[in-house]
Amino acid sequence: MGLLEEKGKHFAVRQAGFTQDIDELKKYYERQVKKLRDQVQNVNAVNRKIIHSIPLPLLILDETLTVVKANNAYLNTVNKKKNEVVGLRITQVFPEGLFPEHNLLTKIREVLASGRTLCLTNIQDKSSGHAVRYMHVTFVRIGRTENDELIVFFEDITEHMNLQLQLQQAQKVETIETLAAGIAHHFNNILMGIQGHASIMLMSMDANDPFCKRLKKIEEGVEKGADLTQKLLGFAKEREFDPVLIELNNLLLKSVAIFGGVRRGIKIDTNLQENMPMLLVDPCQIEEVLLNIFINAWHAMPNGGTLHLETSTLLAHKTGSSDLGLRPGEYVKLSITDTGVGMDPETQHRIFEPFFTTRKIGEGTGLGLAAAYGIIENHKGTIRVFSKLGEGTTFHIYLPVTKESEQPEPKLSDMIIRGSGTVLLVDDEDLIRDLSAETLGLLGYTVLKAKDGIEGVSLYQQNKESIDLVILDLVMPNMEGNEVFRRIRAINPDAKVLLASGASMNGDAKELIKKGASGFLQKPYGIKAVSHKIAQIMKEG
Structure with missing residues (x-):
């Protein structure tokens, strides 16, 4: 019994020790589990902070x-x-x-x-x-x-995509600008041939001749064709300016009167600032911009509506106007708002693209607003459009105020001025060269003709003592007009050179004017225009 008791006692003791070990082990694992749970909670908390701190959705x-x-x-x-x-x-x-x-x-x-x-x-x-x-x-x-x-x-990535789309749009516009300028150049040469022959025939024809009326109709057709090329050149930013000092409100009201007289059902209200500063602009071009926007608004209001016009002044600082692309200075702002159907974002992005139109085939060329954009940019201004579907459209136009020192060139009279002297005519187009030579002959001038720049330089070298004026086409094969100008001036630094082109006053022409060229003729030019230019140059000596 003692042994058993001892064994029992020993067993009991060992049993008690084992129980104590289990309790300690249990507490140890409980502590470890709690520690792990805390670590998991900490990790989860960190993960939540990381997830919520990420700026991307x-x-x-x-x-x-x-x-x-x-x-x-x-x-x-x-x-x-x-x-x-x-x-x-x-x-x-x-x-x-x-x-x-x-x-x-x-x-x-x-x-x-x-x-x-x-x-x-x-x-x-x-x-x-x-x-x-x-x-x-x-x-x-x-x-x-x-x-x-x-x-x-x-x-x-909307902002990034919009910037990319704007870049693509700018590249597309640049390509089409070049194409438009090229088309206008060649088309103007063709028109000049038609215009010149019609004008010469009219000069030698009695007013009662039955063909006189038909020739005048031909001239009217040429004028319409020239107007189309002027729109292309306006879009291509290559249109010649005929600037005068104007007050925008007066020109605006004149355009409103023209538009309101033919487009019924449109209510026009105005809020025009008084005492507006003067602008040095081509009034015909600005009027074209206004009428194009008015017509666009009229199409957007098929059931009638309101056209609201507002003018004000704006002072653009070095900062704060970058989104409008305005240089520092004072501007006149014109806002034109209609209550029409509005435009979706895609249409707004393309509204100034040439040949883009939302009208049916035959109802519009898609050149109106494209030309308006080019004209305003060419006037060193800015045009912007804002629209929402069902909420109408607003065009904002910003034009720089004229400095007091800026003055427009005086206009000559419309009469034909005859003269005398020798003119060297350099043009690669046979039709233009022959026609211009005949026109100059009728005005009293002796004409030497050159079919390209190389022949033109050679003829000038041979006849430099007798040549009073050179009429030089700028776009020619073999030798461009600017190189011809440089070589003629090398022969005679005082040579008078009148530039001519079916394009307009582009970079080359402006640079040559700065270097001493005597003037610029925009094709198609009539007999009056060339007579005035030559008389002016000859008078200046």
């Missing part, structure tokens, strides 16, 4: 493609609370049609299965009902198996 999806987490950037972007987003399926998160070129679910399952990253760029989100937003969406698997979570990043 972010979602975390489980293996069933259900949202389990959304960061603050995402909630702020969609303007929703956490409980409104968590629990949504992926098909509920993305608006229908957001991924028109991708099978979204198939792509996401490929990400889960392979672990590869999926990037979808330039996604157009039209769900807002207003401006198109461009998105860059990235899907990344967090773990190593397809049962792990998926993280989705959203990046709004």
